[in-house]
Amino acid sequence: MSLWLPDRWLTTGSRICVVIASGLAILMIGFILIEALPALRQSGLSRLVGDAAWLASAGRFGVTPLLAASLAVTAGALVIAVPLGVLSALFLEVYAPAMIATGYHRMLELLAGVPSVVTGLWGLSEVVPWINRMQPPGQSLLAGCMVLALMILPVIALTSAMAVRRVIYEQRATALALGMRRDTFLVRIVLPLARRGILSGVVLAFVRAIGETMAVVMVCGNTVQIPSSLFSPVRTLTANIALEMGEASGFHRSALFLTALLLMVVIAATLLMPEDQSASPGGRHA
Amino acid sequence: MLDQVSRSVPDRLMKIASTLAALLVLLVFLHLTTGLLMSGLERLSWSFIRLEPLHSGRQGGISFVLMATGAVLAICLLISVPVSFGCALWIQDRSRSQVSRGRKWLQRCLDLLAGLPSIVFGLFGMTLFCHQLRMGYSILAGGLTLACMILPLQVRLASDALERVPDEYLRGAAALGLSRVRTLWHIVLPTALPGLMAGLLLSLGRAASETAALLFTSGYVTRRPTSLLDSGRTLPVHIYDLAMNIPGGEASASASAVVLMACLLVINVAAMHLAGRWRQTVSGE
Amino acid sequence: MRLAHGRCLPGGTWGILLMTLVVAPLWMATSGCSTSTTLPASATDQPAGRAVDQDQADPVAMPLQGRVILTGSSTIAPLIVEIAKRFEAQHPQVRVEVQTGGSARGVSDVRQGTADFGMVSRHLKPIEGDLVAYEIARDGICLIVHADNPVPSLSREQVLAIYRDEVADWKDVGGSQAPVVTVHKAEGRGTLEVFLSHFELKNEDIHPDVIAGDNLQAIKSVAGNPYAVGYVSIGAAEAEARLGTAIRLLPAGEIAATSSNVAEGRFPMVRPLTLVARDSLSPLASAFLAFVRSGQHTDLIEAQYFVPVAP
Numbered sequence: 001m002s003l004w005l006p007d008r009w010l011t012t013g014s015r016i017c018v019v020i021a022s023g024l025a026i027l028m029i030g031f032i033l034i035e036a037l038p039a040l041r042q043s044g045l046s047r048l049v050g051d052a053a054w055l056a057s058a059g060r061f062g063v064t065p066l067l068a069a070s071l072a073v074t075a076g077a078l079v080i081a082v083p084l085g086v087l088s089a090l091f092l093e094v095y096a097p098a099m100i101a102t103g104y105h106r107m108l109e110l111l112a113g114v115p116s117v118v119t120g121l122w123g124l125s126e127v128v129p130w131i132n133r134m135q136p137p138g139q140s141l142l143a144g145c146m147v148l149a150l151m152i153l154p155v156i157a158l159t160s161a162m163a164v165r166r167v168i169y170e171q172r173a174t175a176l177a178l179g180m181r182r183d184t185f186l187v188r189i190v191l192p193l194a195r196r197g198i199l200s201g202v203v204l205a206f207v208r209a210i211g212e213t214m215a216v217v218m219v220c221g222n223t224v225q226i227p228s229s230l231f232s233p234v235r236t237l238t239a240n241i242a243l244e245m246g247e248a249s250g251f252h253r254s255a256l257f258l259t260a261l262l263l264m265v266v267i268a269a270t271l272l273m274p275e276d277q278s279a280s281p282g283g284r285h286a
Numbered sequence: 287m288l289d290q291v292s293r294s295v296p297d298r299l300m301k302i303a304s305t306l307a308a309l310l311v312l313l314v315f316l317h318l319t320t321g322l323l324m325s326g327l328e329r330l331s332w333s334f335i336r337l338e339p340l341h342s343g344r345q346g347g348i349s350f351v352l353m354a355t356g357a358v359l360a361i362c363l364l365i366s367v368p369v370s371f372g373c374a375l376w377i378q379d380r381s382r383s384q385v386s387r388g389r390k391w392l393q394r395c396l397d398l399l400a401g402l403p404s405i406v407f408g409l410f411g412m413t414l415f416c417h418q419l420r421m422g423y424s425i426l427a428g429g430l431t432l433a434c435m436i437l438p439l440q441v442r443l444a445s446d447a448l449e450r451v452p453d454e455y456l457r458g459a460a461a462l463g464l465s466r467v468r469t470l471w472h473i474v475l476p477t478a479l480p481g482l483m484a485g486l487l488l489s490l491g492r493a494a495s496e497t498a499a500l501l502f503t504s505g506y507v508t509r510r511p512t513s514l515l516d517s518g519r520t521l522p523v524h525i526y527d528l529a530m531n532i533p534g535g536e537a538s539a540s541a542s543a544v545v546l547m548a549c550l551l552v553i554n555v556a557a558m559h560l561a562g563r564w565r566q567t568v569s570g571e
Numbered sequence: 572m573r574l575a576h577g578r579c580l581p582g583g584t585w586g587i588l589l590m591t592l593v594v595a596p597l598w599m600a601t602s603g604c605s606t607s608t609t610l611p612a613s614a615t616d617q618p619a620g621r622a623v624d625q626d627q628a629d630p631v632a633m634p635l636q637g638r639v640i641l642t643g644s645s646t647i648a649p650l651i652v653e654i655a656k657r658f659e660a661q662h663p664q665v666r667v668e669v670q671t672g673g674s675a676r677g678v679s680d681v682r683q684g685t686a687d688f689g690m691v692s693r694h695l696k697p698i699e700g701d702l703v704a705y706e707i708a709r710d711g712i713c714l715i716v717h718a719d720n721p722v723p724s725l726s727r728e729q730v731l732a733i734y735r736d737e738v739a740d741w742k743d744v745g746g747s748q749a750p751v752v753t754v755h756k757a758e759g760r761g762t763l764e765v766f767l768s769h770f771e772l773k774n775e776d777i778h779p780d781v782i783a784g785d786n787l788q789a790i791k792s793v794a795g796n797p798y799a800v801g802y803v804s805i806g807a808a809e810a811e812a813r814l815g816t817a818i819r820l821l822p823a824g825e826i827a828a829t830s831s832n833v834a835e836g837r838f839p840m841v842r843p844l845t846l847v848a849r850d851s852l853s854p855l856a857s858a859f860l861a862f863v864r865s866g867q868h869t870d871l872i873e874a875q876y877f878v879p880v881a882p
Contacts, residue, residue: 342649342653417685506648506671507670509666530787531646531785
């Protein structure tokens with residue numbers, strides 16, 4: 001342990017930062033728990049799980065359709081965005097000439113900065129009518145997946161690009177020496193070794209997608225039902241909170257916070273799985 | 287090797303697939319932005335940036351809103367960048383040679399937070415900063431809430447960037463007897479800088495597009511902000527109000543969105559340029 | 572936990588966790604986290620709504636000072652912001668702060684004292700009877716269809732049938748063969764409650780295809796779908812239709828859906844736009860309320876596409 005003063009400041013400083021961050025996490029979880037407490041006390045949890053659907057005015061608070069919709073929309077968005085994002089990353093790092101790569105990089109950063117209300121509006125005025133021509137009403141699970149995919153793609157592409165770039169830098173000499181073909185190199189060496197970085201990006205994208213509110217409110221239709229097809233309108237947990245929080249009071253409001261808590265539990269469960277699987281024995285790739 | 291001409295079919299297929307994917311993304315982006323440009327063109331002009339919002343934002347401009355947005359983003363970054371970097375340092379610190387679960391747990395808890403809907407963050411920020419800490423509806427409260435929102439994203443991105451610094455560099459530094467601070471400044475930062483900058487810009491983009499959290503903390507007011515404790519709406523909140531609440535406000539909303547994206551572009555280009563220059567001077571590349 | 576030489580904070584994972592687990596709950600407990608709050612201190616350190624005036628008899632001519640805070644419905648907020656600008660021009664030392672968050676928020680903020688007025692875009696419920704509502708404008712609600720939809724109007728029975736899912740095709744109500752897409756409003760909205768009470772429906776009997784949050788979202792949903800029908804504020808619909816959005820307002824029976832019909836009281840579906848407050852108001856708040864209801868702001872009210880009420 002270094003005794004030099006600036007070093008100690010650095011260590012102490014970083015520890016203080018961690019205290020701040022974890023304190024924040026505890027405060028947030030505490031806040032939601034406190035807000036959800038009235039609902040919990042009035043057997044809210046059993047109603048959330050047991051009731052068939054969510055209709056606050058009739059006293060029904062079942063979250064099953066909402067949860068199913070959230071998971072479906074997020075899964076669909078990932079299915080679209082992960083392949084496109086990884087391919088974009090390869091384009092950025094391997095196939096594109098330098099100037100085009102810089103331009104594409106800037107474009108991805110800009111795409112990440114588009115407000116969700118703007119993407120939602122674009123979805124409502126362009127994507128929804130297009131889907132409507134295939135199958136009314138247009139506002140649907142599919143529209144939500146497409147709009148969310150657009151929103152999470154920059155994160156996946158940029159983090160994958162960084163991971164891929166590092167692996168290429170480390171491994172290209174070896175591959176050259178072995179006389180490997182470019183596609184073999186990419187598919188068999190680069191992508192597997194960049195797995196952890198790509199997965200990191202996917203985790204970020206997953207949490208962003210499942211927590212997105214504004215855009216899904218506009219394009220998903222917000223009807224409470226378990227999605228029966230890609231074209232059925234759905235309401236996600238987050239859309240539910242956004243739509244009803246402004247006018248809710250008492251048990252209703254508390255129940256909404258309880259759904260936020262449930263959302264956190266679901267995210268926690270989903271996050272625990274891939275992280276444990278991808279932890280390689282060396283602690284990092286290579 | 288990576289620049290070679292495609293001679294084999296699989297390689298050519300991969301190249302085509304990647305290019306098509308990139309092209310698709312580009313086309314969608316262009317469709318989105320040209321739609322915005324066409325819809326907002328009538329309102330875009332230099333006076334749009336200079337004037338204050340009039341007639342609920344349908345006329346006039348966005349000057350005060352831009353001021354408030356800049357202030358909120360500045361506070362947000364001022365707080366979240368050091369805190370996230372400190373956390374990332376701590377997480378990466380002793381986890382290089384063994385899987386350090388304890389530190390990963392911090393990362394996971396923060397990831398959990400990142401999945402909460404922004405309206406929950408808004409209510410949290412309102413309760414904590416506006417009410418408990420007596421800031422009221424203010425730019426300060428908005429900046430702090432935004433910092434809380436993007437902290438998980440920044441910690442993960444910074445942590446990833448630091449993780450990519452090769453072990454040999456650090457071992458070499460240790461062998462030379464470099465202190466931690468000097469290792470950080472001369473070796474780790476220049477190496478990790480592209481990743482750190484990319485992470486910073488990504489989270490800046492996320493912060494600049496946040497609506498619901500700020501509606502409850504920095505508020506709805508369009509007056510000129512004179513202090514950090516004044517309420518002032520940010521550009522995304524303004525866009526949301528114009529698009530969803532004010533009939534006939536769509537043109538102004540689109541124009542505001544174009545201005546927001548133009549500002550982001552300028553910041554991104556400037557930041558990358560400065561980072562490149564700094565890297566050259568420090569590491570002598 | 573012995574601190575090693577040179578350390579000033581217990582390090583390592585467990586040390587950090589211990590510190591945060593101790594600090595955060597302590598703070599939460601002492602500050603009493605909850606949504607019921609105390610009044611946030613204002614920047615000018617003046618309690619909200621208290622006027623410093625020398626002469627009680629003529630509050631409007633006095634140099635009024637202080638802050639007036641209004642929270643609540645985002646429908647009314649733009650109108651109040653414009654009226655407040657005029658008030659601030661007359662009284663330069665007054666600051667009027669308008670925040671949104673929904674009508675329920677307005678009600679709870681007024682009850683807790685964190686706001687002087689709540690902006691509520693619906694009738695007050697019976698349990699909210701401890702508050703006083705002052706109507707400042709009116710807003711009609713009508714049904715809209717896509718501009719290309721040939722159906723000229725819908726009778727009361729037809730609307731009931733459509734929203735109760737008894738009619739699924741436009742040809743059953745006089746249109747071309749196409750599926751009916753019903754656009755409904757989210758719970759708690761004033762528009763929804765007026766619609767339900769006028770047509771004597773219960774929310775659980777309706778199985779809509781699309782639920783919209785704001786009026787403009789409903790308008791855009793209908794404008795983007797040739798088979799859609801929905802109901803929105805007349806003012807917003809008129810404004811958007813005039814700008815070229817592809818919607819058409821349906822009359823209620825014989826009465827056309829226009830703002831003038833609402834103003835003359837002929838249109839059946841109307842909701843009040845109100846400011847609610849507690850029984851006693853501070854002098855500054857009373858002055859502001861009197862200003863808002865003075866009848867001088869019909870131009871602002873009509874600019875927001877609402878209908879003025881007689882002062």
